[in-house]
Amino acid sequence: MTTRILVRPGCYHDSARLMQVSRELSALPGIQEAVAMMGTETNRRLLAEAGFLGTDVDAATPIDMIVGLRGGPDTAVTAATAALDRLLSGSATSAGGPAAPERPGTVSEALVARPAANLVSVAVPGPYAAFVAHRALDAARSVFLFSDNVPLADEVALKRRAAALGLLVMGPDCGTAILAGVGLGFANRVERGPVGIVGASGTGIQELCSLLDRSGVGVSHAIGTGSRDLSAGVGGLMTEAGLGLLANDPATRALLLVAKHPDAGVAERLHGLLATLGKPVAVRYLGEGRRGEVDGVLYAGSLDEAAEAAASRVASTPAARGDLAFAAREAVAPVGAGGSRLVGLFGGGSLAAEARCVLEARGIATRVPEEKLAANAPLPPGNLVVDTGDDAYTVGRPHPMVDQTVRCELIRAAGSDPSVGVLLLDLVLGDGAHPDPAPEIVEAVAAARAARGSRPLSVVASVCGTRRDPQGTARQEETLRRAGVEVEPSAARAAATAADLVLSVRQEVAR
């Protein structure tokens, strides 16, 4: 009988993977026991007591993986050791089946596999993310950091270090980036073009991409910064870095900046930078009203206005202006006595913020319910705008842009409520998002309408997508329209339409 204990420094996987490694190694011929654990002191003592001894183990730390193997003959244990390395590098298979897709376990493995890569994409659990991102910076690579729940202090340290090295740390909690035409995270398929985007909001970037695409304008690069970049703690480090890169990028002729709730001091400092970039800039701070042009920087009142401003600055012929100044719209069909409340159920958090802002500008007060909405509980009062991508709705399940189960349940529940007259929705398309979202939404809307009997329900949806997105933007829109859903090209436009509908019901009720 041979026992062997192995240490794989800086190598950690989620619990399910650790369990799978233990199971697959245990199933190998001659292996009596195989156990993979993190190298905490307690685990090291436990393994020593169980007879797994080795000098390497003494130096192991809680972020190293330790693996104990027991079996015989010696060759079986050696074979298991080799199998472990294959398993951890992601190329292993349990029963000699086809190789699994490449999924490097560490930054060094990734860089061995792709030495020419100049960026490392990191999506590990939050507490480990800073460690991994630093390894990428060690190797002089920029980082796309999808992970969230990363402590603020770690974010600041990473970004300071990146800034000093002339690298980017996009994130944490960075959902979207498009660099040189390559989408990272949730990204729409855009043409390459003259507009550069820096954004602390994933769906904000996506909406800008979609709006630019609809005007026939492409994107040079879209640099995500992570949602906290413009907080006082982080101080806009990566926003500044991103703007600097785009200012020096000859392919970028106009710039867009999108963020939620910037810190006032940070926004003021950034203004100084924006005003001196030497290229046209439009800014959309979500949730804030229009400030117009200040020192040549346009502070737009909606993502639509910002995108339109950028498009018009780069277009050879001026783009056709939409009605985004919210001038008189065509009269919308009255909804009848269907109820006068509005409920917005969003997948994109930034789009929810944008919609609220437009609704409120049009005199429709909305609120975000304090308690999580539940399909089997009565709706709280008032006009509601809900981000179903909020943590409260995503515990143990994927984001609503990927899995619409919860949102569809809420559409059925809210739509069935006779006091609700208008539902406001968004559909976010692109790589990473649900492969075909419209049919599920349509089904939920139909179920809600059926439950209401003769009382009509108006549904307005925005579709954030480009001509090249894999879901087929035109097909998604057509599916919605055929089901009697009013489709708009942006969350702001959809909110404006929804506001008109609510106001028309109110007028009717008043009459």
Place this chain on the structure above:
Amino acid sequence: MRIEDRGSLQSPATATPRLPLTCRDLDPVPGPISRATLVLDLSSVGVPARTRALLSGEGGAPDSVESRVFRWAHARIGSLVEKLLSGELRVAAYRPDAAGLTGLGPGLTPTGDDVLVGLSAMARRLAGGGLVEIRAAVALSTVLAGLPAEETTPAAHLLLREASEGRFPAVLATVVELIGNPHADAESLRTAGARLAETGAHSGADLLAGALALVQGVVDARESS
């Protein structure tokens, strides 16, 4: 740095990354908790095999590392439960057992840490219901706050810190709030228990073990008295 066109950039896997468990405060206790309700609740919760092994100290192949995890954890859980129920107020009295649990066992949040979090949640709940001395529950929280970061994984350390401040994984909090609650029905408890048990590779079963160990302790103590 300049942004360069490099054909070698790859799109990441489109899978959504796993989030650590979202934590929240426990709801206030509706009133005193009776032992009779606890007895009923214990019979309603489905107890997974792993949880049972931690509660009994028996499970896994003989002499395997897994069986040792169950034995080590069981001994320390038993000792902590005993101290909580005897109204032990000294923080130092809880420290050796808690230190023996932190970092123990498989997983990105090791079993021992999950057990401590489950135990601490239940201690707070039963303290609110009058079955555990409040200062004893506070002493256990204080110990969790003081466990050294280097003795467990970063994820587990964060979880312990949350627990020491009274915030627990939402899937656990729901179960803990339903236990001993006379207004809750057995079906809700069964569903919430099953949902907790399914969480993670074994974190849910381990959290449940911590919570149920204390409930079992209360029930047993009253029976013997």
